[in-house]
Every structure is written in C-alpha cells, then in structure tokens.
Amino acid sequence: MLAVSLALASSARAQSPVQxxxxxxxxxxLAAVRDQKTKQAQVQSVNLDLRANPELYLLSIAFAQPRGxxxxxxxxxxxxxxxxxxxxxxxxxxxxxxxxxxxxxxxxILAFAVENGALTKSQSGTTISFKGxxxxxxxxxxxxxxxxxxxxxxxxxxxxFDASRGSDESEAPVFEGDPQQLSAFSVKYxxxxxxxxxxxxxxxxADRLYTQQRSGNTxxxxxxxxxxxxxxxxxxKGMTEPAHQAAFNxxxxxxxxxxxxxxxxxxxxxxxxxxxxLPAQVPFTTEELASFDKYVExxxxxxxxxxxxxxxxxxxxxxxxxYVNSRPVEQPTESTFKWLYEWSALDGKMxxxxxxxxxxxxxxxxxxxxxxxxxxxxAQADFPLGSIRQxxxxxFSLSGRAExxxxxxxxxxxxxxxxxxxxxxxxxxxxxxxxLSLTVASRTxxxxxxxxxxxxxxxxxxxxxxxM
Amino acid sequence: MKIHNDxxxxxxxxxxxxxxxxxxxxxxxxxxLLNGKPFTSATFKLEKAKSDPFFLAVGGVYTDKKKGGGAFxxxxxxxxxxxxxxxxxxxxxxxxxxxxxxxxxx
Numbered sequence: 001m002l003a004v005s006l007a008l009a010s011s012a013r014a015q016s017p018v019q020x021x022x023x024x025x026x027x028x029x030l031a032a033v034r035d036q037k038t039k040q041a042q043v044q045s046v047n048l049d050l051r052a053n054p055e056l057y058l059l060s061i062a063f064a065q066p067r068g069x070x071x072x073x074x075x076x077x078x079x080x081x082x083x084x085x086x087x088x089x090x091x092x093x094x095x096x097x098x099x100x101x102x103x104x105x106x107x108x109i110l111a112f113a114v115e116n117g118a119l120t121k122s123q124s125g126t127t128i129s130f131k132g133x134x135x136x137x138x139x140x141x142x143x144x145x146x147x148x149x150x151x152x153x154x155x156x157x158x159x160x161f162d163a164s165r166g167s168d169e170s171e172a173p174v175f176e177g178d179p180q181q182l183s184a185f186s187v188k189y190x191x192x193x194x195x196x197x198x199x200x201x202x203x204x205x206a207d208r209l210y211t212q213q214r215s216g217n218t219x220x221x222x223x224x225x226x227x228x229x230x231x232x233x234x235x236x237k238g239m240t241e242p243a244h245q246a247a248f249n250x251x252x253x254x255x256x257x258x259x260x261x262x263x264x265x266x267x268x269x270x271x272x273x274x275x276x277x278l279p280a281q282v283p284f285t286t287e288e289l290a291s292f293d294k295y296v297e298x299x300x301x302x303x304x305x306x307x308x309x310x311x312x313x314x315x316x317x318x319x320x321x322x323y324v325n326s327r328p329v330e331q332p333t334e335s336t337f338k339w340l341y342e343w344s345a346l347d348g349k350m351x352x353x354x355x356x357x358x359x360x361x362x363x364x365x366x367x368x369x370x371x372x373x374x375x376x377x378x379a380q381a382d383f384p385l386g387s388i389r390q391x392x393x394x395x396f397s398l399s400g401r402a403e404x405x406x407x408x409x410x411x412x413x414x415x416x417x418x419x420x421x422x423x424x425x426x427x428x429x430x431x432x433x434x435x436l437s438l439t440v441a442s443r444t445x446x447x448x449x450x451x452x453x454x455x456x457x458x459x460x461x462x463x464x465x466x467x468m
Numbered sequence: 469m470k471i472h473n474d475x476x477x478x479x480x481x482x483x484x485x486x487x488x489x490x491x492x493x494x495x496x497x498x499x500x501l502l503n504g505k506p507f508t509s510a511t512f513k514l515e516k517a518k519s520d521p522f523f524l525a526v527g528g529v530y531t532d533k534k535k536g537g538g539a540f541x542x543x544x545x546x547x548x549x550x551x552x553x554x555x556x557x558x559x560x561x562x563x564x565x566x567x568x569x570x571x572x573x574x
Contacts, residue, residue, distance in 0.1 A: 051569070052553075206497070225497070230504055310531065
C-alpha cells in the first residue's frame with residue numbers, strides 16, 4: 001500500500017511555494033469570473049485590472065519563462081501539492097486492512113467517516129483507534145467547509161476496539177465494531193489553546209513578530225512585504241505609461257472576451273493561455289524583466305519569513321483534560337483522568353510539557369482492593385541549544401516523573417520517581433538523532449534501590465525519510 | 469474625490485484635497501506604501517507637484533494558514549466619497565494579497 005501511495009504521490013503535480021501562490025491568485029480571479037458569469041454579466045476588463053491583482057501579473061510574467069536566476073532557483077524548490085497529503089493519508093488508513101479484516105455496519109460507517117476526514121484511524125496490533133471531533137464530523141460532511149471554530153470545536157472523542165475479542169485464537173481477528181470489542185472510549189477537551197490562530201494570544205504574538213528582526217534574517221517580515229509593495233507600485237506605475245497601457249488594455253479586452261466565451265471546465269486553460277500571451281504583447285524592457293525576477297526572490301523570502309513567524313506565533317500554551325474509560329476483559333472497568341499542558345517560552349527557546357494522571361476502578365470492587373489504582377505526574381523541559389550545522393539543533397532536556405502504584409509482590413502502594421537529563425545530537429543524515437541521557441530512579445522493577453543509569457540511544461525518524 | 473468606472477482602485481481627487489485612510493483587519497498584517505514610501509499616517513494630501521497620479525499600494529500578509537479566514541480592507545475618503553477595497557483570504561493556503569489605488573490629481 002505504501003508503494004502505491006508513493007507512486008500516486010509522485011504523479012501529483014509538483015510546484016514551488018511561489019508557484020503555488022500564483023495558482024491561488026488564478027483560482028481567486030476565476031472565482032470572480034464565475035461569479036460574474038452566474039449573474040449573467042459579461043467578464044469585463046475591470047476583473048482583469050492589474051491594480052486589483054499585481055501579484056498575479058508579476059508572478060505570471062516572471063514564470064512565463066525561467067529567464068532569471070531567482071525564478072530558476074524558485075522552480076528548483078519543488079514541493080508536492082496538497083493532493084500528495086491526501087494520497088498518503090489514504091494509504092495510512094488503508095493499512096488497517098493488512099492484518100485485521102473488517103466487516104459489518106459499524107466498521108463501514110467508521111471507514112466512511114475516515115475516508116471523508118471526519119475521523120482519524122490508527123492501528124496497533126489488533127487494536128483499532130478512531131478519533132474525531134463532533135463539530136468536525138458535521139463540518140467535514142459539508143462540501144468546501146472551513147475547519148470548525150468555537151468552544152465545541154475543542155471537544156474530541158476517541159473509540160478503541162480490540163479486534164481479537166470475540167474470535168478464536170486460531171482465527172484471524174475480525175473487526176466487527178460491536179460493544180464487546182470496544183476496549184476504551186475517551187473524551188478530551190482543550191481548556192485553552194494559544195496555538196490556535198483564532199486566539200487573541202496567537203494574533204498578539206503575530207503582531208509583535210511581524211515587526212521584529214529574528215535570528216538569521218537581515219530584515220523583518222514587514223520589511224519584505226514593503227519591498228514587494230515597492231515592486232508592485234513600480235509595476236503599476238510602469239503599466240500606466242502610454243506604450244504599456246495601450247498594449248495591456250488590448251490584452252485585457254481580448255482576455256476578457258476569451259474568458260467570457262470559455263466553458264466552465266476550460267476556464268483555467270484559457271486563463272493560462274491568455275497570461276502566456278501577456279509578455280509577448282507588452283514590450284517589457286530588460287530592466288523590467290530583471291525586476292520581475294527579483295520580485296519572485298522576495299516573494300519566496302516573504303513566504304519563508306511568514307512560515308517562521310507563524311511557527312513562532314504558534315508556540316503558545318495548550319492545556320487539555322481527558323477522560324478515558326478502559327474496559328478490560330473480565331475485570332472492573334477503569335476511569336483515567338488526564339491533565340495535559342504544553343507551553344513554549346522565550347520565542348521557542350524552551351518547551352515545557354507537563355501532565356498528570358489519575359486512574360480509579362469503576363463499579364463494585366473486591367474487598368481489600370483500593371479504588372485508586374494509580375497516579376502519576378510528569379514534566380519535561382526542552383532547551384534547543386542552537387544549530388550545530390546546517391540547521392541541525394542540539395537539544396538539552398530535563399524531565400521528571402513520579403508515580404504512585406501498587407507494587408507486586410507485597411501489594412503495597414509505593415511512590416516511584418525518575419529524573420532524567422538528556423542531550424540529543426542531530427546526526428548528519430536526515431532524521432537521525434543520538435540521545436545521550438543520565439537517568440536517576442528510585443527503583444526499577446523489584447530492585448528496591450536507587451539506580452543510576454547512563455543511556456546512549458539512536459533514534460531514526462522514518463517520517464523524514466518518507467518526506468524526502 | 470471621484471471613483472472612475474465603478475472601480476474603487478481607480479480614483480481622482482483635487483489638488484490639495486486631504487484623503488483619509490481607514491484600515492480594518494482580521495488575522496492579517498497590513499502595510500501601505502504611498503508613492504513608493506512606507507505610509508503609516510491616517511491622512512495624506514494630494515499634491516500634483518509631488519506626484520500625478522498618486523499610488524497607494526496595500527499589502528496584507530495573512531496570519532492563519534490552518535483555517536484561513538484572514539481579511540483586510542482599506543477605505544479612502546475625501547469630499548464625501550469613500551472608496552473601499554478588501555482583501556479576503558481566498559483559501560487557507562493564500563499567504564498574501566495586495567492591490568494598488570491610483571488617484572489622478574486634477
């Protein structure tokens with residue numbers, strides 16, 4: 001399935017980030033054209049007014065031929081389109097069918113919801129998990145709807161099925177989705193999310209970062225936006241010169257006529273054809289063509305700068321509460337209450353994660369058994385120590401965990417604690433990391449002694465390989 | 469101030485006329501350049517000797533690439549007439565949008 005997904009991904013049309021923006025400008029213009037046509041009105045030249053959309057014209061002319069070094073460089077920065085994500089996502093969900101067969105109405109409904117993006121599905125062994133958001137489910141079934149907002153959008157639920165339940169050990173597990181196979185369900189609510197662009201905190205950080213010079217950059221996002229505006233002013237100014245204006249008016253009248261006559265399915269093709277004619281019809285000077293090339297360079301810089309800004313603005317606090325009801329076979333059901341907190345401070349120089357957990361037994365419990373099964377609290381702080389080379393970052397982490405649980409064979413409740421200091425070295429090739437850690441624990445397994453242990457590990461992030 | 473061809477970007481105003489600029493924005497950062505220079509004031513005066521036409525370029529950088537919904541609008545008012553142009557984020561993937569007002573000085 002992975003091979004099929006990758007093959008589909010490679011067949012998707014590739015484009016650079018700036019080209020992707022150009023395509024959005026074209027789609028936006030065509031939306032206005034369609035709107036005009038719906039009203040039975042002619043596509044007027046005013047729709048093609050260059051003052052309303054200087055980016056469309058500047059980028060179209062610049063990309064008409066890779067004549068400049070900036071355009072050539074931009075074209076080399078090829079990324080897959082959004083269709084790739086969709087294909088790969090579909091492959092991931094389809095992988096569930098490799099080891100566990102599915103049948104019955106419930107799996108079909110859940111599979112339909114997964115296919116339509118209303119639920120996400122994951123599988124580990126014979127356990128199949130579904131996660132979703134009630135508002136998101138309704139939203140995903142409405143065509144072209146935007147992601148949900150508002151308090152209800154913060155509510156999520158999860159269902160976990162154990163496909164091995166209800167079938168003989170000699171048979172392959174069959175996912176039927178009946179109550180017997182339901183091994184857990186959960187409800188999660190985000191109390192606060194300052195990483196949400198809708199939050200006031202996110203937008204305040206964006207305001208601040210927009211005018212701030214950040215490490216590795218010689219200018220601000222505002223500075224780059226102003227540079228683009230200077231190019232756009234010069235372009236509009238140049239196009240109001242008599243020679244250019246007459247040629248552009250002739251072009252826009254012909255383009256409007258062509259779009260007016262084009263059937264719906266041909267609109268993009270006709271627009272592309274018309275835009276391709278523009279540089280031939282308007283006598284641009286060598287200096288003007290060179291400036292269009294520089295415009296592409298600055299447009300690419302703006303996209304990079306905006307991405308970095310939004311990444312930093314999105315490093316606020318997130319806090320959520322989760323309730324998990326676990327249903328083990330022939331044992332009392334358990335309720336677990338989780339508190340989760342993530343926070344990034346000092347413009348991403350410190351990431352803090354903390355969580356707390358409490359598990360109690362539900363219903364009637366045997367005499368002598370405590371209702372409180374276990375508790376745990378944990379915290380971790382990550383400090384990126386800076387780039388060693390080519391953007392690879394050395395990370396120092398401090399973490400601690402305390403856990404209260406009943407320990408065999410005495411069945412006494414004990415508090416176990418663990419502290420760890422870790423240095424994570426990025427290794428040369430993508431995705432490789434070498435963690436070096438020092439762990440201090442009150443006990444391990446049944447050894448009732450303090451243990452000090454040093455660990456060197458090697459981790460490999462498969463996602464970075466698949467993302468290459 | 470006058471609006472030509474029903475196009476709010478195609479304007480004309482009298483020499484010495486004062487134009488008031490109003491900006492509204494949501495999930496967007498907005499910059500203005502008047503005749504090629506950063507403009508941060510609330511008003512400017514049309515002066516034929518300085519430039520004809522006047523060029524007021526507006527660029528909005530959207531600050532939500534997840535959900536979209538960014539929008540900004542710039543209104544120019546003078547002699548009882550107001551011309552408004554908006555920049556609504558077409559899709560969450562749209563990063564920026566710009567437009568340029570031209571104001572002939574008559």
